[in-house]
Amino acid sequence: MRLMIFSDVHGNLEALKAVLAHSEQHRVHRRICLGDLVGYGPYPEECIQLVRSLPGCRVIAGNHDVATLWKTSPYGMSSVASKVILWTMEQISEESKQYLAELPDRLDIAEMNFSHANPYNPQAWRYVFDRKHALRCFTATKSRYLFIGHSHRPLLITRNNALDMDIQPVPGTIRFKLSDTRRRIFNCGSVGQPRDRDPRSCYVIFDTRQHQVEYYRTPYDMTETLRAAQQVGLPAMIGTRLKKGL
Numbered sequence: 621m622r623l624m625i626f627s628d629v630h631g632n633l634e635a636l637k638a639v640l641a642h643s644e645q646h647r648v649h650r651r652i653c654l655g656d657l658v659g660y661g662p663y664p665e666e667c668i669q670l671v672r673s674l675p676g677c678r679v680i681a682g683n684h685d686v687a688t689l690w691k692t693s694p695y696g697m698s699s700v701a702s703k704v705i706l707w708t709m710e711q712i713s714e715e716s717k718q719y720l721a722e723l724p725d726r727l728d729i730a731e732m733n734f735s736h737a738n739p740y741n742p743q744a745w746r747y748v749f750d751r752k753h754a755l756r757c758f759t760a761t762k763s764r765y766l767f768i769g770h771s772h773r774p775l776l777i778t779r780n781n782a783l784d785m786d787i788q789p790v791p792g793t794i795r796f797k798l799s800d801t802r803r804r805i806f807n808c809g810s811v812g813q814p815r816d817r818d819p820r821s822c823y824v825i826f827d828t829r830q831h832q833v834e835y836y837r838t839p840y841d842m843t844e845t846l847r848a849a850q851q852v853g854l855p856a857m858i859g860t861r862l863k864k865g866l
């Protein structure tokens with residue numbers, strides 16, 4: 621099976637369309653979205669509807685998704701993020717709110733675990749950048765492969781033993797052959813707002829038969845996203861970050 625895993629769409633419809641079109645050319649059988657369909661971007665409702673229309677696509681709740689429902693307070697986020705969440709609340713349909721409300725906060729499928737921020741305390745939204753938090757992730761599940769998003773920075777963490785882990789950023793389009801039994805955490809980056817200084821969209825394909833994880837970076841029509849963001853009055857900082865990949 622070739623499984624597409626993507627995260628942090630953040631209302632960026634052009635980026636979402638680009639990664640879906642790109643994945644079509646790479647023989648994807650199933651898709652999983654790790655959350656944050658909304659927030660920051662100008663097309664929250666359209667992104668929810670497009671992801672809902674994908675056959676069999678499983679979706680996990682992200683912190684922006686739950687903030688849009690007032691399950692958590694948007695005022696606990698950065699001022700730019702909270703401003704857009706308050707705007708997003710007015711843009712999405714009751715049906716879409718119901719859809720977001722029913723999203724799980726983690727999934728375990730075969731030897732894979734999927735969560736937005738981490739599997740050990742998914743609703744606390746802690747980032748996983750270091751050994752201490754990676755260890756908590758590995759302890760929270762028996763799965764060999766863990767897939768997360770949230771930080772918007774593609775990252776691979778390989779567990780050598782409880783005390784020793786390799787932590788490496790994942791630059792650009794790259795393939796990892798999983799030729800040993802070590803457990804791994806894959807941060808799948810962000811479709812709609814990358815923050816690793818590469819403004820191209822990021823997503824992952826896990827080929828379970830070939831034991832291979834493929835990271836892809838795809839360009840998209842950012843001009844349209846920037847135009848729409850400006851038109852609906854989103855903070856200018858969002859455009860600046862998109863252009864720089866920050």
Ligand SMILES: [Fe+2]
Nearest residue numbers: 628656682770
């Ligand atoms: Fe996010």
